[in-house]
Amino acid sequence: MATNKQSSREGSIFWKYIVAVVVFAFCLLPLLFVLSASLNPGGTLTGSTDLFKNVSFSNYQTLFQKDFPKWMLQSFFIATVTSVGTVLMAAAAAYAFSRFRFKGRRGGLTSLLIIQMFPQMLAFIAIYLLLLTLQDVYPWLGLGSPIALICVYLGGALGANTFLMYGFFNTIPRELDEAARIDGATHAQIFWGVIMRLVTPILAVVGLLSFVSTYGDFILAKIVLQRPEDYTLAVGLYVWAADERNAPWSLFAAGAVVAAIPIILLFMYLQKYIVSGLTAGSVKG
Amino acid sequence: MIDVSDLSAKPQLSHARDLSRPGFYVKLVLMGLVNAFGLYGIMTSAAQQQWWILGFLVASLIVADYVYFSKRAIPAKYLFPGVIFLIVFQVYVMGSTAFVAFTNYGDGHNDTKQVAITQISKTSDRRVENTATLPVSVIEKDGVLGFAVIRDGKAEIGTTADPLVAATDAKVSGQKVTEVPGWRVLNLAEVQQRQKEVLELRVSLSANPDDGWLRTDNATFAYVAKSALVYDQDADTFTDPEGKVYSADNSKGSFVASDGTELKPGWRVFTGLNNFTEVFKDSRLTMPFLKITAWTFAFAILSVVTTFIFGLALAVLFNDPRVKGRTFIRAIFLLPYAFPAFLSALVWRGMLVQDGGFINKVLLGNAHIGWLSEPTLAKIAILVVNLWLGFPYMFLVCTGALQAIPGELKEAGIMDGASAWKRFIHVTFPLLLVSVAPLLIASFAFNFNNFSLIYMLTGGGPNFQGTPVLIGETDLLISMVYSISFESGARQFGLASALSILIFVIVGFISWLGFRQTRKLEEVL
Numbered sequence: 001m002a003t004n005k006q007s008s009r010e011g012s013i014f015w016k017y018i019v020a021v022v023v024f025a026f027c028l029l030p031l032l033f034v035l036s037a038s039l040n041p042g043g044t045l046t047g048s049t050d051l052f053k054n055v056s057f058s059n060y061q062t063l064f065q066k067d068f069p070k071w072m073l074q075s076f077f078i079a080t081v082t083s084v085g086t087v088l089m090a091a092a093a094a095y096a097f098s099r100f101r102f103k104g105r106r107g108g109l110t111s112l113l114i115i116q117m118f119p120q121m122l123a124f125i126a127i128y129l130l131l132l133t134l135q136d137v138y139p140w141l142g143l144g145s146p147i148a149l150i151c152v153y154l155g156g157a158l159g160a161n162t163f164l165m166y167g168f169f170n171t172i173p174r175e176l177d178e179a180a181r182i183d184g185a186t187h188a189q190i191f192w193g194v195i196m197r198l199v200t201p202i203l204a205v206v207g208l209l210s211f212v213s214t215y216g217d218f219i220l221a222k223i224v225l226q227r228p229e230d231y232t233l234a235v236g237l238y239v240w241a242a243d244e245r246n247a248p249w250s251l252f253a254a255g256a257v258v259a260a261i262p263i264i265l266l267f268m269y270l271q272k273y274i275v276s277g278l279t280a281g282s283v284k285g
Numbered sequence: 286m287i288d289v290s291d292l293s294a295k296p297q298l299s300h301a302r303d304l305s306r307p308g309f310y311v312k313l314v315l316m317g318l319v320n321a322f323g324l325y326g327i328m329t330s331a332a333q334q335q336w337w338i339l340g341f342l343v344a345s346l347i348v349a350d351y352v353y354f355s356k357r358a359i360p361a362k363y364l365f366p367g368v369i370f371l372i373v374f375q376v377y378v379m380g381s382t383a384f385v386a387f388t389n390y391g392d393g394h395n396d397t398k399q400v401a402i403t404q405i406s407k408t409s410d411r412r413v414e415n416t417a418t419l420p421v422s423v424i425e426k427d428g429v430l431g432f433a434v435i436r437d438g439k440a441e442i443g444t445t446a447d448p449l450v451a452a453t454d455a456k457v458s459g460q461k462v463t464e465v466p467g468w469r470v471l472n473l474a475e476v477q478q479r480q481k482e483v484l485e486l487r488v489s490l491s492a493n494p495d496d497g498w499l500r501t502d503n504a505t506f507a508y509v510a511k512s513a514l515v516y517d518q519d520a521d522t523f524t525d526p527e528g529k530v531y532s533a534d535n536s537k538g539s540f541v542a543s544d545g546t547e548l549k550p551g552w553r554v555f556t557g558l559n560n561f562t563e564v565f566k567d568s569r570l571t572m573p574f575l576k577i578t579a580w581t582f583a584f585a586i587l588s589v590v591t592t593f594i595f596g597l598a599l600a601v602l603f604n605d606p607r608v609k610g611r612t613f614i615r616a617i618f619l620l621p622y623a624f625p626a627f628l629s630a631l632v633w634r635g636m637l638v639q640d641g642g643f644i645n646k647v648l649l650g651n652a653h654i655g656w657l658s659e660p661t662l663a664k665i666a667i668l669v670v671n672l673w674l675g676f677p678y679m680f681l682v683c684t685g686a687l688q689a690i691p692g693e694l695k696e697a698g699i700m701d702g703a704s705a706w707k708r709f710i711h712v713t714f715p716l717l718l719v720s721v722a723p724l725l726i727a728s729f730a731f732n733f734n735n736f737s738l739i740y741m742l743t744g745g746g747p748n749f750q751g752t753p754v755l756i757g758e759t760d761l762l763i764s765m766v767y768s769i770s771f772e773s774g775a776r777q778f779g780l781a782s783a784l785s786i787l788i789f790v791i792v793g794f795i796s797w798l799g800f801r802q803t804r805k806l807e808e809v810l
Binding site (some may be wrong): 013016017019020023024026027028029030031033034037045046047048049050088089090092093095096097100102105108113115116117118119120121122123124125126127128129130133134136137138151152154155156157158159162187188191215216218219223234237238241249252253256259260263264267268271 | 308325326329330333335338359360361363364366367368370371373374375376377378379381382385390599602603605607608614616617618619620621622623624625626627628629631632633634635636638640641642643646647673677681730734736737740741763766767770771778781782785788789792793796797800
């Protein structure tokens with residue numbers, strides 16, 4: 001009796017596998033399409049509809065004779081500097097709010113909370129105009145400069161991450177600080193030697209998430225970067241895909257595959273943190 | 286528990302002030318760089334007469350030196366770097382958006398009145414009678430065009446910004462300059478390609494504007510031109526050769542004649558609430574604007590609803606210990622989310638192309654459906670693509686939330702004889718909603734401003750006909766703002782900023798709802 005029931009239950013979930021296969025098709029189709037196009041030498045957009053008809057790696061070779069490697073380096077440079085800067089500045093601010101009691105602390109926290117409500121990218125016109133003015137004073141901090149773009153991203157660092165870190169910093173018992181202080185540690189030693197060591201995993205996650213979102217940013221990069229050789233992957237690949245006169249579709253596809261791989265790997269690693277609601281929808285979706 | 290404030294009031298000697306430690310020297314070098322950076326900026330901004338930047342730099346440099354060289358202000362040492370970036374690149378730009386929203390800033394009104402007067406004199410020019418023509422070549426460096434001419438037998442070059450100067454190392458063959466070191470001489474085809482720019486190019490003969498400037502009609506010979514309009518400083522008017530008087534209208538920011546004709550360019554002035562009422566005053570904009578607003582809300586709401594329902598359904602189906610290979614299934618479901626979103630939109634656009642795209646040609650057997658060119662279909666296509674992009678996140682979150690619901694509740698429901706559906710509707714779903722509601726609100730706010738999806742998938746198209754700016758059926762408010770600022774011919778920063786303010790208000794309200802939901806406020810304060 002029991003085994004009967006067991007097997008009928010097993011049978012009753014068979015349809016779930018069918019659902020899974022249908023959803024697989026939905027998930028994978030665009031990915032297979034782009035992978036197949038990337039392997040199709042010199043393929044146009046409309047000539048790439050027969051999946052995996054031609055397989056060759058010539059597009060990947062061509063890719064590295066174009067601006068693509070520059071874009072890749074640029075994206076990695078900008079995203080790395082931004083994420084390191086973001087982590088350091090947000091951690092320092094969270095340390096100040098969590099461990100010191102000073103005048104304006106409540107006010108500061110409240111202002112951060114309010115600022116956090118407004119995504120920085122909404123002010124893109126003013127960012128453009130600000131950089132237009134700044135380039136008269138600091139030419140390397142004006143429109144077209146990757147350094148300027150990093151500064152813009154860092155402007156959003158405190159608003160988005162301080163609270164997250166503040167929460168984690170508060171969970172570290174103060175007794176640890178006190179013990180270190182009694183042993184003669186300075187505030188800087190407590191910060192670098194005690195707190196930062198204990199929160200290293202969180203710092204890594206925040207840094208990687210910041211890396212991913214900077215890597216994927218389009219609007220600010222498009223406004224700031226002006227010359228094709230300075231583009232990030234998001235802007236450069238958009239330009240390629242926007243018009244087949246810029247680059248054949250298959251070349252874009254190869255670029256897309258190369259650009260996506262590091263992010264897919266990062267995501268697989270980060271998925272458990274995303275599930276825990278750490279990002280609260282801040283990365284995408 | 287010991288109060289930290291007591292201890293921080295009498296700080297230990299920090300290593301950064303202990304001369305025998307490396308920390309001190311690191312700090313010294315860093316502060317040296319900061320001061321060099323600041324002083325350089327102070328000097329340049331003074332030379333450029335950028336008084337606001339100057340003031341800000343002086344103030345922040347003083348604060349920085351105080352914070353890092355004083356024994357007090359320990360929290361400030363940790364807050365300062367982040368706060369400076371926050372002030373400049375977030376707080377200031379938000380304030381500046383609000384400021385620009387009340388001005389007519391944009392192409393045709395992007396500088397001061399003085400600059401406008403110079404510009405008007407230059408653009409309203411005519412050839413000076415009885416002057417010789419000079420052989421000219423058009424030259425280019427970093428996208429900037431200039432003239433290379435032969436004057437009194439010598440080669441000279443100049444651009445819009447720089448008056449003519451002698452170019453001794455230029456090569457001349459026959460009557461033309463053929464080579465200028467550091468510059469590229471454009472050939473005929475290139476001149477034709479940039480015809481408009483060449484025709485508008487004016488190169489001053491000297492630093493004195495009264496000497497006139499060079500223009501060309503054919504890129505072969507240049508002639509001397511001078512302003513046809515005469516500016517009268519006392520009356521603040523321009524007069525043209527026919528005696529028509531254009532007087533300055535400081536509320537509009539331009540010179541206007543009695544018959545309503547305007548001189549271009551104008552200058553920047555405050556226009557009060559004009560930008561905010563513009564979309565309602567200009568009947569060509571009203572309907573498209575209302576449609577775009579409605580679609581923005583519809584898009585954001587439908588995106589959240591579809592991704593949530595699909596993600597939740599999958600989570601319920603596959604959060605079932607009887608299903609084998611759940612880790613594998615989950616990994617595949619996650620792929621669309623892991624693939625960078627900006628690439629997904631571009632790939633989908635490739636698949637949705639009308640003529641010979643993958644969807645039409647292969648999946649629908651040589652169909653000819655305008656997925657991105659029919660208003661309704663384009664909207665559906667966008668929602669489907671966004672479902673693809675967004676459901677894995679909802680699936681992950683819902684799976685997490687389902688697993689957090691205690692099993693006893695399910696057992697209690699079974700004991701009460703409730704059916705699986707009833708248990709889901711009355712027990713599981715309400716509990717789940719409590720934990721995911723803040724995420725749904727965040728997702729709404731994100732999609733409300735999902736610029737890159739729209740920009741990359743449809744570019745806002747199909748476009749509305751007869752609107753003064755380039756906007757379309759699938760534009761969101763944010764992409765409408767972008768189009769008005771950068772892609773609609775004359776850039777209208779004032780109008781675009783006013784619309785940004787509207788988005789700010791909506792998004793602020795939504796975020797506030799979200800915060801109320803999570804009770805973050807009570808938690809932190």
